[in-house]
Amino acid sequence: MTAKDSDPNQGNRPAEEPDGQLLDLAAELGFRLSLAGAEVDRVEESMQRFLRAYGVESGEVFAITNCVMVSLTDKEGRSSTRIRQVPNHGTDLTRLMAYNALSREVAHTAPSLEEVQARMEELAQLPKGYPVPVQLLGSAVGAGAYALFFGGGIRDAVAAGLCGVAVGLCNLILDFLETNQFIRTIVGGAVLTLCALALVNLGVGESLDAVIIGALMLLVPGLIFTNAMRNILTGNLISGPNLVIQALLIATAIALGTGFVLSLAGSF
Amino acid sequence: MFPASEFLPCLYAFVGGIGFCVLFHLRGKEIIFTSLGGAAGWLAYLLALPVVGSEVMAYFVAAVALSVYSEIMARVRKCPVTVYLLIAIFPLVPGAGIYFTMQHAIRGENTLFLTQMMHTLSLSGALALGILLVSSAIRMWQVFRRRTHSNSGR
Numbered sequence: 001m002t003a004k005d006s007d008p009n010q011g012n013r014p015a016e017e018p019d020g021q022l023l024d025l026a027a028e029l030g031f032r033l034s035l036a037g038a039e040v041d042r043v044e045e046s047m048q049r050f051l052r053a054y055g056v057e058s059g060e061v062f063a064i065t066n067c068v069m070v071s072l073t074d075k076e077g078r079s080s081t082r083i084r085q086v087p088n089h090g091t092d093l094t095r096l097m098a099y100n101a102l103s104r105e106v107a108h109t110a111p112s113l114e115e116v117q118a119r120m121e122e123l124a125q126l127p128k129g130y131p132v133p134v135q136l137l138g139s140a141v142g143a144g145a146y147a148l149f150f151g152g153g154i155r156d157a158v159a160a161g162l163c164g165v166a167v168g169l170c171n172l173i174l175d176f177l178e179t180n181q182f183i184r185t186i187v188g189g190a191v192l193t194l195c196a197l198a199l200v201n202l203g204v205g206e207s208l209d210a211v212i213i214g215a216l217m218l219l220v221p222g223l224i225f226t227n228a229m230r231n232i233l234t235g236n237l238i239s240g241p242n243l244v245i246q247a248l249l250i251a252t253a254i255a256l257g258t259g260f261v262l263s264l265a266g267s268f
Numbered sequence: 269m270f271p272a273s274e275f276l277p278c279l280y281a282f283v284g285g286i287g288f289c290v291l292f293h294l295r296g297k298e299i300i301f302t303s304l305g306g307a308a309g310w311l312a313y314l315l316a317l318p319v320v321g322s323e324v325m326a327y328f329v330a331a332v333a334l335s336v337y338s339e340i341m342a343r344v345r346k347c348p349v350t351v352y353l354l355i356a357i358f359p360l361v362p363g364a365g366i367y368f369t370m371q372h373a374i375r376g377e378n379t380l381f382l383t384q385m386m387h388t389l390s391l392s393g394a395l396a397l398g399i400l401l402v403s404s405a406i407r408m409w410q411v412f413r414r415r416t417h418s419n420s421g422r
Contacts, residue, residue, distance in 0.1 A: 037292075039350060093294040093351050100348045129293040138290025145284030149277050150364055164287075213364045217284070218291070220363045223354045229396040230403070255370035263374045 019056070019080065021113050023070055026050045027082035028120060030061065030068035033099050037091030039227050040239045043068060046100070049107040064239050065246075088180065098123050132172065139168035139218055147214025152207050159205030160214035163195040167218050181246075182253050188219050189257020197265055212258060221250040274314060281359040282307040288355050298351060301341050305356030309334030313360065324390045330360055331398025339406055353399065362391040 030047040038046075043063040047070055051059035059072035071081040102119055129135065143164025144157040152160065167188045174184045192215040196208060205211040228243030285303030294302065312333035316326040338352035365388030372381035 037350075038348070042348065042350070091292045091354065093289075093292045093298075093354070095293070097298075097347055097351060101346070130290050135290060138287045140287070142284050142287025142291065145280045145287060146358075146363070149280040149284060149359065209367070213367050216367055217358060217361070217363045220358075220361045220366065222357055222361050223350070225392050226353070226357065226396040226399050229393075230400055233400060233404075251366050254366055255373065258367065259370045259374045262371070266374070 019072055019074060021117070022051070022054055022056070023072060023080055023082045025113060025116055025120065026059075026061070026070045027068060027084050029099065029103060030063060030070065031084040031086060032120075032123075033096065033103070034063065034065075034068055034086040035089045035092075036095035036099060037089065037093070038096055038100070040065060040231060040236060041234065042100070046103040050103060053107045053110040054113075065242055088178070090175075092129065095123070095126060098126060135172075136165050136168045139164040143167070143215040143218055145214075146217040147210045150210050150213045152205075152210030152214060156205045156207050156210045156214070159196065159199040159211045162199060162204070163192045163211060163215035164218055166195045167192050167215055182249055185219050185250050185253035186257040186260075189216065189254045190261045191257075192216060192218075193258040193261040197261070216254060216258065219250070219254050221247040224250070275311070277359070278307040278311050278314070281310045285355050285358065288358055292354060294351065294355070298345065298347060301345065302352050302355035305334055305337050305341065305352050306359045308337050309356055310359040323387075324394045327360060327391050327394040328398045331395045332402055334360070335399040335402035339402060349403070357395070357399075360391075360395050362388045365391060 026047045029050055030043045033043045033046055040063050044061050047061040047063070047068070048059070051061065051070070051072065056072050059070065061071075062069045066086045067083065068086065069081065069083045071079060073079040102116075102123065106116055130138065140161035141164075144161035147157045147160030148154075170188050170191045171184065174187060179187075193212055196205065196211040196215065199205045200208045200211060224243055225247040228240050228247055231237075231240035231243060233240075282303045285306040286299055289299040289302060309330045313326050313330035316329035317323070320326050320329060334356045335353065338349050338356055341347070341352050342349040365384065369381060369384045369388055372378075372384055
C-alpha cells in the first residue's frame with residue numbers, strides 16, 4: 001500500500017496549473033478514505049470540505065465504490081481533474097478514523113498544504129493491521145463466540161474457532177493471490193464447511209449447524225446492505241445498486257461454498 | 269421474568285465483537301465501545317421480542333437502538349459512526365438465515381427455501397431501515413438547527 005499511498009502525479013505536473021497540489025491532496029485524501037473502507041458519501045463530503053477549506057467554490061468531487069474524482073476550475077476558466085482508481089480493499093478502521101480526523105481538522109483550521117502533505121505522509125506510516133497470529137486469534141474468537149451465540153455449546157465454540165482459523169488462513173492466502181471477493185467467499189465457505197464436517201465427525205463439535213453458522217459470520221456482508229440502502233435512499237443510484245449486488249453476491253457465494261461441500265458430503 | 273441464560277447471547281455478541289475488531293484493524297478503547305454496541309443491539313432485540321411479537325419488528329427496534337447508541341458514541345468519542353455500526357451490527361446480520369436458506373435449497377424444499385429467503389431479506393430490510401431512520405432523523409435535526417440559528421452551527 002505504501003507505493004500506492006505516494007503521489008503519482010508529483011514531478012510531472014504542468015506549470016500552468018496553480019491548484020495542482022490542492023487537487024492532488026484532495027484526491028489523495030478521498031483515495032485513502034475509500035481504501036480504508038469509508039462509505040461513498042463520507043469520501044465525497046470529506047473531499048468537498050477539503051476544497052471548501054481552501055476557498056474553492058467551483059470544485060466538483062465525485063466518488064463511486066472503486067473510483068474518486070476531483071475537478072476544479074480556476075479564475076481564468078482552466079479546469080483540472082484528478083481521477084484515482086481504488087483497488088479491491090478490506091476495511092481498516094484505524095486508518096478510517098485517522099483520515100476522518102485529519103479531514104475534519106483541515107476543514108476547520110485549513111493549515112498550509114505542505115503541512116497537510118506532511119500529515120498524510122505521517123499517517124501512511126500507521127501500522128497495517130494486526131500481526132498474522134493476532135488476526136487468526138481474532139477470527140477464532142469471533143467464530144467461537146458466534147457459535148455460542150447461535151445456540152452451540154462450548155465444544156461447538158472450540159470447533160467453530162478452529163474453522164475460523166482455517167477461514168482466516170484461507171483469506172490471507174487468497175489476499176496474497178489477489179483473488180476477488182466472490183471467489184474468496186466461496187472458498188472460505190467451502191473450507192469452513194469441510195473443517196466443520198471433519199470436526200463434528202471427529203467428535204470435537206456436536207451441532208454442525210452451530211459450528212458452520214458461527215464460522216460463517218466471518219464472511220457475511222455486515223454493513224454493506226445497509227450502506228447500499230443508504231445510497232439508494234439518498235439518490236446515489238450508481239453506488240447503491242452496486243453495493244446491493246455486492247451484498248447479494250457475497251450471500252450467494254456463502255451459500256454456494258457451504259452448499260457445495262454439504263451436498264457433496266450428503267451424497268456419500 | 270427472564271432467566272439469566274436468556275441474556276448470555278449478549279455476552280457472546282460482545283466477545284465476538286472483539287474478535288471482529290481485530291479483523292477490521294480497530295485499535296484502542298473503541299474496541300470495547302463498539303463491541304458493547306453489538307451486545308446492546310441484541311439486548312434491545314431480546315427485550316423487544318415479547319413486546320412487538322414479530323421477529324422482523326424486533327429486528328427493527330434493535331436496529332434503531334444500536335443506531336442511536338452508535339450515533340451517540342460517535343459524537344462522544346469523535347469517531348465516524350461507521351466504526352460503531354460496522355461492529356455492532358454483526359449480531360443482527362442474518363448469517364443463520366443465509367445458511368438455512370441454502371440448506372433448504374440443497375434439500376429441494378422449495379416452499380421452505382422461499383419462506384426462509386423472504387424472511388432473511390425482511391430481516392436485512394428491517395435492519396437497514398432502522399439504521400437509516402435514525403441517521404436520517406439526525407441529519408434532518410442538524411439541518412433544522414443550522415437553518416434556525418445559522419450563526420451557531422458547527
